[in-house]
Structures are given as C-alpha cells and as structure tokens.
Amino acid sequence: MQDHLAAVLAAAGPVTPLDVVLADAVGCILAADVTAAADVPGVAVAARDGYAVAAHDTAATHHGQPPTLPVAHDLRPGAPAGLRLVPGQAVRVASGAPLPLGADAVVPLEETDRGTARVAFQRPALAGQHVRTAGSDVRGGDVVLTVGTRLGARQLALAAAMGRGRLHVHPTPRVVLLSVGDELVEPGGAAAPPGAVFEADGHALEAAVRDAGAAPVRVGIVPDDRATLREALEDQLVRADLVVTTGGLSELAHDTVKDVLAPLGTVRLDHVAMTPGYRHGFGTVGTAVGRERAVPIFALQGHPVAAQVSFEVFVRPALRTMGGHADIFRPSVAAHATVGWPSPAGMRQFVPATVVGSPDDGYQVTPVGDPGSPSVQGLAQANALAVVGEQDLAVQAGQVVHCLVLEG
C-alpha cells in the first residue's frame, strides 16, 4: 500500500503556477517570492484625527503650558504629499492624511480644544507621536512574502496594500467527480425504485475535495455504459486537473470503468492491500488544455466508506501535493485502543473510530461499529481512522494504534 501511495504522489506534481487575481489566490500556495516595490505608506501620514505640528513648536512656555498655534488648513487622506508646514503653525489632519513637510507629530483632537483658527494643546507633543512613517506598513525592497506561503486574509491585505492585484500561485486543482452505476439515483427526488442505491459518493467527495483545498466539479451519475462514460470523461478532461470516478468497478456488472479507462492512458486497476478500498484504479489520461502534464485519474470503489477511505489515503495527499502544500497528510496521533478487534492478514485495515484525549493526558481510540465491516453511519460519527498494519492479525486492548485525525 505504501508503494502504491508513493507511485500516486510521484505522478501528482504541483499544478503549474499561474498569476491569479486576489480572490482566486485565497488558500493557495505562493509560487514565487513577493518583493515590495515601494514603501507603504509612501510618505508619513497621520495615525489619528488631529493637528500636525513640529513637536518643538509645542514645548511648554514659562507658563508651563504649550503655546496656542494658528491653524493653517486641513488635510485629508488622498491629499497630495509635499505641502510644507509653516514654522509655528499647525495643520488639521484627518487620520490617514499625509503629514506636511516639517511636521513630525500629530496631536489627537481629544488632547486639544479643537480650535479651527487657533488651537490649544493640553501638553507638549513628542516627536513622532501618532505618525505612521513612510514604509511603516511595508518596507520597499523587502521580500515580504516567500515562496511556499499559504495565502490567507493577512497575506492578501499585504498584497493589496502594495497595489498588487494578482499573485503567482499554484492554482486550486480542479477535480472532476463522476459516480458510475445503473443502480444509482440522486437523493432527494421522488421515491426510489426497488433496489436503487442513493448516490452518496459525489456529494461526500465534493465536500472532501473542498476541504483538501481543491475545487470540485461534481458531474453526478453516469450509467454503466461505456460510450456514455467515455463521452463524459472527454467532456470534462479539458477542465480537470484530476478526475475521480466512484463505482463501476464490478467485473460482473459491465466493468465499465476498466474498459473505458484502459485505452485512454496508463490507468491500472489493481488490488491494493487495504480494507476497505481493496479494488483501486490509478493512472493518467489525456492532457488538459493549458497544462503540462497528463491528468491523474483515480477509480475508487462505489461503497461510500471504501470511496472515502481511498480518498483520504490516496487522493487527498495527491491533491495537497498538486496544490503545492507542504502539509499533505492529515495530522495523526498514537492512541491506546480501549477494546481489541481482529484485522485481516496481509491487509492494512482502516477503522472508523473515535479518538479522545489531549497531548498532556494521551489519547484513547475506540472503533465505531464493527471494525470488520465499517458502515456509512459509523464513519459519519467517527473523528478518526485507526490504522492497523498488514502484519497484525488483531489489535489488543491497550495496544497503541496509529490514528489519522479527520476534519470536523
């Protein structure tokens, strides 16, 4: 299984970087350092509503109070810089306005008599008070964001404040989801025919893809029909960085996915030594327009627990790699099993489980439902997958088990 994961990760390299607008860069990984072209602010500005002064003009007189100063004019944010303060005068400035040349302090309104012709101060100003100096927000010439940085709110604020409307990032991978099977019906419609199975994989993986930092395109249900599946795939390849099919892997029910994928690329359908998720296809097909590499494709089993476990084990790390993320794996903890359970020989077993505890007190893990037959209900109630090695025939109560911690 680890060999298979290594092959998957080798085939799924980071998506080619692109310049994208700020809104599309959210959550992406920066693909190039960002250097500030200029200081922000470009000139010193007032940090408060008040009066710009030369601090030495407000020194206390022999009365022990600062002198009143004539108020020359008003400045607002956006006003051109370069106006000069007449020595011995004050200029009324709104917060954010450029400081006149010769001023080195701002006295807040609340510390004055708010005069418009002349202004009186409560105390002498200190040079530099309530002034945001040139470059105090961003220093021109500095490398302000480095390659590999994840772009969140604070990094976008920085880019925008410098006037950058685009950033060079690994764009969000686009993932096409196809659910294959004649038996599938969409949930939420009228009463399902007898024997029908509600389509769950596409809905679940749409959320899982988004949680992995990628963008899902849920195509929905495709019947067990080679021509229809081939057409759906070819339609979607132009927009896909990765394709995931679920279902259609049964040898006794058309073998749709295998027959369609075989001629399109290098997809291999294998048995992987894990449970659930024993049947598994992986390879690359075609070439997306504007992309340098062929599109990786995963063919997962249709049962929702198998599909989701295979997604967690193989697809999620591949998507994180494609997005350029450094942290491609879920966090994991070592937890003591509260009960024992059997595990099949030669298979890595993934068991929906509840992990409780803390770094200080240690962790305990308990399977949710029957570990030999994990259920959709159990997986929904779990917060982790307990992982039992291929060589272990059982977990003993008290044994330490490696657990992948799931979201939510």
Next chain:
Amino acid sequence: MQDHLAAVLAAAGPVTPLDVVLADAVGCILAADVTAAADVPGVAVAARDGYAVAAHDTAATHHGQPPTLPVAHDLRPGAPAGLRLVPGQAVRVASGAPLPLGADAVVPLEETDRGTARVAFQRPALAGQHVRTAGSDVRGGDVVLTVGTRLGARQLALAAAMGRGRLHVHPTPRVVLLSVGDELVEPGGAAAPPGAVFEADGHALEAAVRDAGAAPVRVGIVPDDRATLREALEDQLVRADLVVTTGGLSELAHDTVKDVLAPLGTVRLDHVAMTPGYRHGFGTVGTAVGRERAVPIFALQGHPVAAQVSFEVFVRPALRTMGGHADIFRPSVAAHATVGWPSPAGMRQFVPATVVGSPDDGYQVTPVGDPGSPSVQGLAQANALAVVGEQDLAVQAGQVVHCLVLEG
C-alpha cells in the same frame, strides 16, 4: 473591551435554520437531529463480486472439498430484491447486488473456478461472509446525526446514502463588505494617483469571512459620500446577515459612516479600550428579507491592521455564533515572551507576533515589528496576536502572555 464583546455576541444570535440542499450544507451546523427513516441497505447485498450461496451447501464432502454447485443466474446492483435461491444452487452476484432469499454467504470470484454453468469452490463458505446485511450501513430508526453537528464529507455521505437531498441547518451567514473612502483605489489597476491608498480591507476580510465559515459579498470601494453609502447599504441589506464597513470613521474627513448609520438603526460609534482598533462602531440596522432579526453591522477603522484585529476580536466570534458553531473563538496558547515591550495604560493591546513551541515543550512569543505601531507587513508574517491586558504598562521578557493563534 470584554463588555463590548459581550454586547456584540448578545446581538448576534444564530441565523434562523433553513432546509438547504446538500451542497449548501457543507460546513454548516445541523439545526435538528436526523433520524434514519429506513435501513440502508434495505436488504442484504453482496460485498464482493462472486457467488451467493447457502453456506451449508458448500460444506466439505467426504473428498474433503466442497461440492460444485449449478449456477442459476446473475444478479447486479439495482436488481429487485426477493428472488429465492433454489436450495443446492448458486447465484452469480456483482458487488452491491441484493442477495437472493435463502443465501447467507458470498464466495468471491477469486476463491472459485469462475464457472458459469457450475462453480467449484476452494473451501467451504462461512455463513455471513462477504454479505452486507440489511441496515449494516444505516440502521432505520436510529438518530444518526445530532443537532450541533458540523456537516463535512462523511455526514453528507450519510445523508445522501439515506436519500436525503436537504438538511435543516443554520445557513452560512452572508456578510456584505463595504470599503469607504475617497482616497481608496483598487489594487492591480493602472498607476495610482499621488496620495491614493490601495483598498486592502475588502480583499483581506473576504478571505477572513470565508475562513470563519461565512459567505462574503465584497461590494468594494464606496466614496466618502453619504448618499452613495446609504444607497449601497440599502441595496445590500436584503442579502446580508451581517454588514462590515471599513474606513470612513474620520471625524475630520466627512464622518461618512457615522452620519449614514445613525438614522438607520441603533448603531453606536464608540471608542473601545483596545489598540489597534480604538474607534469602532456596532449596532443593528434594518431587517433583512426573510430573517427574523435586524442585521448586525460593524464599522471598523480603515487601516488594514486595525480592521483585521477588530475583525478577529469582534466580527469573527459574532459570525461563528450566527453560524451556530460551538467553537466561536480562535485557539489560544500561553507563551513566554522572548523580549519585553511597552503597552499603553488602559488599553488592551493586540500585537502581531510569532509563536513557536509545542504542548510538550511550551511556547515562546516574539512580536513582529514595533508592538506600538503594528504593520501590515508584520501582521502578514505573524501567526498569532499577543494580547496584553489593560492594566499592564509593559510586558517583561520571560512573562507569560496570552496569544490568539491565527490561521495559516
């Protein structure tokens, strides 16, 4: 400041629950328990491609091998349930097909000679092997998801597998973002005029709102003009669960936000005893269509660090409350300061900082840039906000400081 936060949280109750389609429920909090109406699967189904048998028909004969059995017919997923196995025969079943009545085991293809008229088995079958029993995925009548659950991939899989196309949730709060100021220009355009300030708050808060689990509507730049701002607000109120304005709070530059908000509702513009983020407006205005309560509105300072700190301290907890989340605050750690710095009297100080360490080894915190004048660049490089209490005039090196851990 804590009083102000309490008032904010009291005014921002959970958004009224709605039935939403599964794709819109992702990340939302469930507002009602979900009970499974019926078993999933409804009948026992094959867990593997193979042959459905009565296990006792495969018991070893006196030769030590199971007998070969005639193969009656094939079953695929979606086939109607209720067919009956003729005793002493086998039925070929695809994975997911309903088991015929009278069968209690599936022998996988790989453990047979794959015969189509008669089939030979490698060993006797065990009753129950490779069968998913009725209700093994979801047990009808069980409460399978409880109120307060965050809906991720695994919970959507469960709902969809039961045929539920909608779920009753606290819908994602819609947050309208308005950036007020004549001096603002959109980043990424042509060269900005002298004195212009690039609009950063809307871009940053768009990402921050999404990170808080809410849906941003970035209106963009609105000039310092009362009529224009009033019109923009009235246009947006119908779609807003919450409004955030940034900028326009300067008393010396029109006081646009204060003058527009005052007649619309109960908004108060106050000084909050914190830095940055000293000026701050909060209240409720109008009533959104289809909502039970007036719309909360925040008026934040325009400087990007002040806007983001106020968002973290007040708006994010309000949004988490509105979304019905139990975890409304950022995780926090207690960290030892590696250096000392001054803090203003009577103000809670928020300092962009880097926290390193682990639960086992403890944490250390170092300010990024000048704690007295936090910068956009520093905030982008920080991973935490160090919080210094109103009564502290300084942090000493080695002192334990409370730190909010930021995303990414």
